[in-house]
Amino acid sequence: MEDATNAIHDDGVSADTMIAKLHASRSGLDSVLRSSTELDVAISGFDGRLSLRLAAISAIYDAVAPLHSQAVAAQALRTRIDRAVSPALALLRGFSLVRSLQRRLLRLSPSAADPRRLVAYVDCVDSLHDAVAGVAAECEPAVQRLQEAVEFLSRTKATDRLRLHRLSEALAALQALYEDEVDAMRYEGPLDEALLLLQHECESLLLQLKHHAFGESEGLDLIPEATDGSDLPRLGSSLQIEALRRIAQTLAANDCLDIAIDIFVTVRYRRAAQALMRLKPEYLRTYAPEDMDAMEWEAVEAAITLWIRHLELAVRMLFAAEKRLCHDVLGGLMGGAVWPECLAKVADRIMAVFFCFGEGVARSSKQPQKLFKLLDMFDALDRMWPDLAAVFDGEAGGGVRARFRELQKLVVHAAATAFWEFGLRIEGLQDSAPPPADGSVPKVVRYAVHYLKCLATAAYAGPMGRVLRTERTWKPELPSRPPEADGDDEGLLGDAVRSILEALQRNVEAQRSRYGKKDRVLPHVMATNAYWYVYMRTRGTEVAKLVGEDTMKARYKSAAEQAAFAYQEAAWGPLVKLLEWNEAAGTARATTEEFMRGFDDNLRKHKSVYRIRDADLREQIGEAVAKAVLPAYTAFLHANAGATDGRAFPPSDSIRGLILQLFDAGGEEGRREAEGQRSSKGERVSHRSRAEGSWSSEAPSRRKSQQNK
Secondary structure (H helix, E strand, O other), rough: OOOHHHHOOOOOOOOHHHHHHHHHHHHHHHHHHHHHHHHHHHHHHHHHHHHHHHHHHHHHHHHHHHHHHHHHHHHHHHHHHHHHHHHHHHHHHHHHHHHHHHHHHHHHHOOOOOHHHHHHHHHHHHHHHHHHHHHHHHHHHHHHHHHHHHHHHHHOOOOOHHHHHHHHHHHHHHHHHHHHHHHHHHHOOOHHHHHHHHHHHHHHHHHHOOOOOOOOOOOOOOOOOOOOOOOOOOOOOOHHHHHHHHHHHHHOOOHHHHHHHHHHHHHHOOOOOOHHOOOOOOOOOOOOHHHHHHHHHHHHHHHHHHHHHHHHHHHHHHHHHHHHHHHHHHHHHHOOOOOOOOOOOOOOHHHHHHHHOOOHHHHHOHHHHHHHHHHHHHHHHHHHHHHHHHHOOOOOOOHHHHHHHHHHHHHHHHHHHHHHHHHHHHHHHHHOOOOOOOOOHHHHHHHHHHHHHHOOEEEHHHHHHHHHHHHHHHHOOOOOOOOOOOOHHHHHHHHHHHHHHHHHHHHHHOOOOOOOOOOOOOHHHHHHHHHHHHHHHHHOOOOHHHHOOOHHHHHHHHHHHHHHHHHHHHHHHHHHHOOOOOOOOOOEOOOHHHHHHHHHHHHHHHHOOOOOOHHHHHHHHHHHHHHHHHHHHHHHHHHHHHHHOOOOOOOOOHHHOOOHHHOOOOOOHHHHHHHOOOOOOOOOOOOHHHOOOOOOHHHHHHHHHHHHH
């Protein structure tokens, strides 16, 4: 009960509190409503005032709107003016720089004697060129922008007519300046004068670069051992080369490349020609190619020697230095395409003169005596080819290389033809030249042996072998050789020399047959002399090595022995037969008087007609004759001792003395020649039996057997 009463009491207290809160909320709401009403009234009043102000602002905007349009137009005009004025200001600055550089050029005084000042002058010219090029590039945009501004003002009428007129006049003046003044700055005035001055200084500087190493000598001492350029004399100092390089680049940049090339080629050709003229190559003017055959060969030989030296000097030194100069000065122009052409132009005329002389020699008559100088030419050209190909490389040097190769071909053909002509002439002399009247060595034999010995020396054997090999590659119709010998130059030369010796042997045999029947001894004397000369003069030499020592011995020593045996049979055989025993009659075939008459006649002919100039050959023949005659004569004296009628006949020792004396000296001329010959001691003629073709006779042994009977 008490709990219920407490709960009712608590409920009453809560209700009162809630009611109080409700009254408070109502009072708050009433206050808010009154405030809202008051605010609404205030807002209504502000709205009226705002409407008035907006109406005022609208009126102001309507009044300011034309001014805004004018401001926008003014901004556009300002932009147009700025676009027109900026290029014009840059153009004016360019003109100012040009004037400044022109005044500076006038103050400078370049000289080829001072490369540093010349380089400074070139720097100023390059700056002026760049400034003029800048003005030329800026002028057209400036005119275009100014024209756009004039058109804009005229279209928008943003300025008055007076200002528009003045602006149009400025535009016309700028256009005239562009058309006249800029071209004048580029092609006339200080820049043009500076370019002319640079051309003059370039020529002067190029003239200073001389080949000082070329003196008054023949040039042999000037030729370097190598051509890699490291040891070649440099044409000019590094400052001179730099000045020339800068001038060439400046002239090329100013459309004067052709002028620069012409100056370079003209001056360097002059200097190169003057350098060679200091070597005094008078033969290049004296010996015209078409008149080469009319010249004395000795003089032409001397000219060829000089030609080889001078051509080698020109290739390995002169033009190697000129090539270096061309590269250093003109190498930067057109990507390096200019300088090889310039070198070719400098060298063309000079090399053409050398080529003409060489071609004249090669196209002249192919006489055998010209072979050695032709081989000198061939060897020199062969030696020079790598150097020439290195100096005149590339497409620009193709003309020089091609003509050099053509000259090599002509010389190869001329040398081969001269060699084979030698063999043909030996063959041709069989029916023309008379044989020696004294049986001595024919001149053609002496000449041919000396010719072949010279050809087989180290100086000529190699070039001759290469000539023959080259000729074989050009003429496949020539007789083929074994494949292993195709590249054997020595084998080719050996075959060629062997063919000449065979022709010489045929010549000797032909002369041998032309003596006739009046004197049967003389042909054999000549043949013995000739073959012995060939064998002994080639024994142990390069000729014998090429042909073969055994071949030379088997062919020419054997031929000399056979000819000597024939001589002994023809000259002394009849005397020996006079002393032979006639078995049927029991007496000798002739009397002592007949023998002595024949013996005296032989002595007379040997002293007056027959000539055996080789001392060793005479000695051997004398011994062989003594061995053939003395035994028969001694036996004859013994057999006829009682039939001499008291007359005294020369004893055997006297006959031997006469024979040995006959073959001992051979005259004073023989002694003099013997002193100049190489000793032939140790090489003896074979003394075989008659059946084997020896010089000795078997008559003495036959006579002894008859006596024994």
